[in-house]
Amino acid sequence: MQIRSFTILLLVCVLLSIQPALAFTSYDVEEDMEILQQIDDDVYAAGGALQINSDINGDLVVTGGNITVNGDISGDLIAAGGTIAIRGNIADDVRIAAGKLTISGSIGDDVIAGCSQIILEENATIGGDLVAGTDKAYLYGDLAGNVSGNFGTIILGGNVAGEMDIDADNIQTLPDATFQGERIISTDTYPGQTESDENGYGFIDIVFWLLRYIMLLLTGWIILYLATNSIEDMTFQLTDKPIHKTLAGLLSLLGILMGSILLAVTMIGIPPALILFLILVFLLYCARVIAGLWLGKKLFGWLDRTTTRWQEMAVGIFILLLLGSIPYIGWIVYMVATLLSTGAIYYLLKEKVRNRPA
Incomplete structure (x- = not known):
């Protein structure tokens, strides 16, 4: 599968998983959670430590x-977390952003x-x-397809049926490793860059997108x-006076940025300038969260689905980032959403402040 089509495929996966014809089961908890019974729906889950045992x-x-x-998953697995272990069998694709990923079962596609570290154990397979x-x-x-991407250190001990087209600092091949395709170690690109970077959809771009x-x-x-x-108040009132809020958001961000720069030119002002800059970064994140939550509410409202705020936010932010990735116009969508939400803040x-008691 070509890297440049990854964003489109992710959007398709999300839209297919939330279309009106399908049902889904959701879990939104702050502590540990364990799923023990078989579920005949798509599942959305968020929590601390999650055990999928069915x-x-x-x-x-x-x-x-x-x-x-x-447990076994008959569809796709899309997961983001610190440590992820796949011990069951996944029938279709797997999309992961994690610190450590361990695969002990079989992946169908x-x-x-x-990830920081990936382990494909001896009896595990990727179809x-x-x-x-x-x-x-x-x-x-064993891998039935190709291996591509950017690796610091890669240790090969199984069978690779396809080609290997990788950037790697260190490659170790164990005695039991076999290769049926061609081995290509890229050396004519910058570190962390692949051929598709020329078109703006390089692998590192995808990793940063997930992060x-x-x-x-x-x-x-x-x-x-x-x-x-x-x-909730800002989300419900986001589209009230949109022009006023967009201008207010622009002026607010410019004011904070200029204030941090002016403070930074003096040695005594560096600490408050850093604090002001961190406030600016956090404000940008908050603005995009608000815009994502608004998108999620609109989407699930159109689908006439009852959901939690977490689900609305997770799906809405996903769609916002996808819209922002559209060539030529994506940055406009992202900028307007950010400014509008900042204005709402x-x-x-x-x-x-106006309603605060004197």
Whole structure:
């Protein structure tokens, strides 16, 4: 599967998983969770430590700290977390963003992963391609397709039926490793770059896209927990006076940026300038979370589905980032959403200050 089509494929996966003709089961918890009974729906789950100990006849979309999939999944697996272990069998594709990924079962089709470490254990199999960006990869299992991407260190101990087209700093081949396709170690590109980077859809771009999505999810989780009512108010009133809010958002961001620059030119002003800059970064994240939550609410409202705020936010942010990835016009969508949401934050703070008792 070509890397340049990955964004389109992700959008298709999301739209297929939420179309009106399909049902889904959702879980939104702050602590540990375990799924023990078979589910004949798509499943969306978020929590701390998640144990999937039953079969799921559908897709599994999950995010959490530690994720363990012991059951079999008849559809796709899309997961983001700290540590992810796949011990069951996944019938279709796998999309992963994690610190560490361990695959002990079988994957029916492609695996696309951005991780610090990937382990494909000895009896594990991947039925399609492996496209990865990782510091360390231990591939002891068998792959029916191609291996491509960027690797720091890659240790090969299984069978690769397809081609290997990779950027790697260190490659170790164990005695039991076999190769049926061609081995190509890229040396004519910059570190972390692949051929498709020329068209703006390089592998590192995809990894950073996934990291941005995870960071926005974590930020959204925090602000939803700390300021649920305020976020809800801004979301519901986001499209009121859109021009005024967009201008207010632009002026607010420029004001904070210029203030941090002016403070930074003096030695005594460097600490407050850094604080102001961090506030600016957090404000940008909050604005995109609000825009994503608004998109999620609109989408699920159109589908006439009852959902949690977490699901609305997760799907909405996903769609916002996808829209922002559209060539030529994506940056406009992303900028307008950011400015509009920043303006909503400004108006809410202004109202709170105005209504504060003297």
